[in-house]
Amino acid sequence: MTYCVGMVLDRGLVLMSDTRTNSGVDNISVFRKMFRWGGGDRTIALMTAGNLATTQAVVSRLEERTKAPADRQNSLLELPTMFQVAAEMGRLLRETVKETQTENGADGKGRFTASLILAGQIKGMEPRLFLIYPEGNFIEASFDTPFFQIGETKYGRPILIRGYDRTMSFEDAVKLLMVSFDSTLKANLSVGMPLDLLVLERDTFEPLHDRRIESTNPYFEQISNSWGAALRNAFHSLPDYSFYQKQDG
Amino acid sequence: MTYCVGMVLDRGLVLMSDTRTNSGVDNISVFRKMFRWGGGDRTIALMTAGNLATTQAVVSRLEERTKAPADRQNSLLELPTMFQVAAEMGRLLRETVKETQTENGADGKGRFTASLILAGQIKGMEPRLFLIYPEGNFIEASFDTPFFQIGETKYGRPILIRGYDRTMSFEDAVKLLMVSFDSTLKANLSVGMPLDLLVLERDTFEPLHDRRIESTNPYFEQISNSWGAALRNAFHSLPDYSFYQKQDG
Numbered sequence: 001m002t003y004c005v006g007m008v009l010d011r012g013l014v015l016m017s018d019t020r021t022n023s024g025v026d027n028i029s030v031f032r033k034m035f036r037w038g039g040g041d042r043t044i045a046l047m048t049a050g051n052l053a054t055t056q057a058v059v060s061r062l063e064e065r066t067k068a069p070a071d072r073q074n075s076l077l078e079l080p081t082m083f084q085v086a087a088e089m090g091r092l093l094r095e096t097v098k099e100t101q102t103e104n105g106a107d108g109k110g111r112f113t114a115s116l117i118l119a120g121q122i123k124g125m126e127p128r129l130f131l132i133y134p135e136g137n138f139i140e141a142s143f144d145t146p147f148f149q150i151g152e153t154k155y156g157r158p159i160l161i162r163g164y165d166r167t168m169s170f171e172d173a174v175k176l177l178m179v180s181f182d183s184t185l186k187a188n189l190s191v192g193m194p195l196d197l198l199v200l201e202r203d204t205f206e207p208l209h210d211r212r213i214e215s216t217n218p219y220f221e222q223i224s225n226s227w228g229a230a231l232r233n234a235f236h237s238l239p240d241y242s243f244y245q246k247q248d249g
Numbered sequence: 250m251t252y253c254v255g256m257v258l259d260r261g262l263v264l265m266s267d268t269r270t271n272s273g274v275d276n277i278s279v280f281r282k283m284f285r286w287g288g289g290d291r292t293i294a295l296m297t298a299g300n301l302a303t304t305q306a307v308v309s310r311l312e313e314r315t316k317a318p319a320d321r322q323n324s325l326l327e328l329p330t331m332f333q334v335a336a337e338m339g340r341l342l343r344e345t346v347k348e349t350q351t352e353n354g355a356d357g358k359g360r361f362t363a364s365l366i367l368a369g370q371i372k373g374m375e376p377r378l379f380l381i382y383p384e385g386n387f388i389e390a391s392f393d394t395p396f397f398q399i400g401e402t403k404y405g406r407p408i409l410i411r412g413y414d415r416t417m418s419f420e421d422a423v424k425l426l427m428v429s430f431d432s433t434l435k436a437n438l439s440v441g442m443p444l445d446l447l448v449l450e451r452d453t454f455e456p457l458h459d460r461r462i463e464s465t466n467p468y469f470e471q472i473s474n475s476w477g478a479a480l481r482n483a484f485h486s487l488p489d490y491s492f493y494q495k496q497d498g
Contacts, residue, residue: 154403158432162480171490179484183407199492209492222488230486231411234479235428239471241420243448243458 001190002033002151004047005177006117008129008141010166012202013119016177017047018151018185020192034196035059036207037076041123043205044076044085045198049150050114050134057096058089058114082128086118086138094136115150119200127202155187156180170199170208175223178213182224195220250439251282251400253296254426255366257378257390259415261451262368265426266296267400267434269441283445284308285456286325290372292454293325293334294447298399299363299383306345307338307363331377335367335387343385364399368449376451404436405429419448419457427462427472444469 048055297304
């Protein structure tokens with residue numbers, strides 16, 4: 001499995017991904033699921049969930065790795081809008097999934113799929129966040145739904161829904177993501193440390209922060225340890241139930 | 250979908266279930282998923298998740314509804330131990346699932362399944378809690394895993410893991426269950442109000458509480474409204490992240 005979250009804030013974009021891939025519980029590895037391209041007028045970031053061979057193939061095709069290094073041309077750096085970048089990624093994803101499925105006959109149907117979160121900004125336009133489906137189509141984050149999750153989305157979702165605020169600082173957004181990842185890591189063995197973190201400030205075309213958070217990171221340890229106590233305090237701050245007063249309205 | 254939780258406390262057993270069943274999002278109904286039998290030396294409670302025709306058939310067979318009312322004999326009231334009750338329920342569940350699957354040919358494989366949570370106590374023995382699988386086998390709750398969930402288990406699990414304490418009062422257990430159900434109700438449309446609540450005190454063979462919690466229940470509304478604020482307070486009580494101090498240990 002995987003867990004990746006991308007969110008849009010007034011200040012820009014914040015992305016976090018785990019790094020565990022598994023084929024059964026007895027075959028786990030660390031692979032990067034967050035990718036970034038840019039320079040000059042744009043920053044483009046991608047997070048991947050699903051079949052690892054598929055997502056690695058998509059990234060390799062984006063970077064034209066079938067060609068000699070000197071001949072490669074990354075179209076992401078030339079497309080005029082983020083919408084076109086999303087359409088190009090969707091096309092590559094759909095083709096890669098379809099090829100592998102076709103090569104494997106009807107049995108392959110529904111397998112080899114993957115989903116992508118695409119985030120970025122091109123100069124003169126707004127920061128944008130997309131969720132790309134294995135079929136190649138995609139949706140964009142909006143005021144109503146300002147973040148996307150892929151992979152194991154359920155355990156970490158309630159705190160995102162309650163804690164997200166589009167005016168929040170980048171620091172608070174990272175704290176929120178760490179709480180959401182901590183709940184997920186504790187519940188699903190196929191989501192694992194280290195985590196990758198990327199912060200893209202609006203109208204700034206170099207990442208503000210791009211770092212790996214190891215399991216020994218003292219801040220993450222502190223969040224993980226103190227969130228249990230904070231949750232219990234929150235729980236005890238709620239009004240007490242009584243069996244003996246009228247409860248039904 | 251469904252959401253049901255059963256937990257063992259030092260004081261006894263607490264069960265909560267939702268009542269929504271659905272066949273597609275455009276066909277939803279309210280059905281009771283919590284059942285109780287007892288009298289004299291025992292209380293036995295059952296919660297069901299999965300195919301509604303299957304779970305209703307299991308309950309009807311337990312109550313021998315194929316016979317005239319006067320000839321019916323509920324074996325649950327006669328079996329000497331909770332282990333035997335679990336085995337009998339498992340047998341009825343496995344047979345019901347298998348029959349429907351067989352009648353529907355190979356296509357039926359994997360469909361028509363259901364899971365059960367069984368809770369209860371027979372005089373002279375401990376309160377016990379079981380999770381029964383569609384295959385008819387079952388596991389029992391232990392000190393290490395003192396509660397079982399069936400149905401949509403993920404959204405409501407983190408707070409159960411952090412909030413559960415076997416010495417907690419029944420009131421705190423109900424509060425904890427309401428928070429867990431609130432998170433699940435907010436995230437999955439196929440889990441719905443009203444909720445059924447059953448509290449079985451140790452060595453007492455009449456339920457301490459057996460009530461339905463409607464969506465207008467003022468306590469539930471209060472929990473639902475204040476949990477968001479309590480979570481945000483918990484979040485803000487955590488230490489702040491800083492991009493500019495050494496984070497990696």
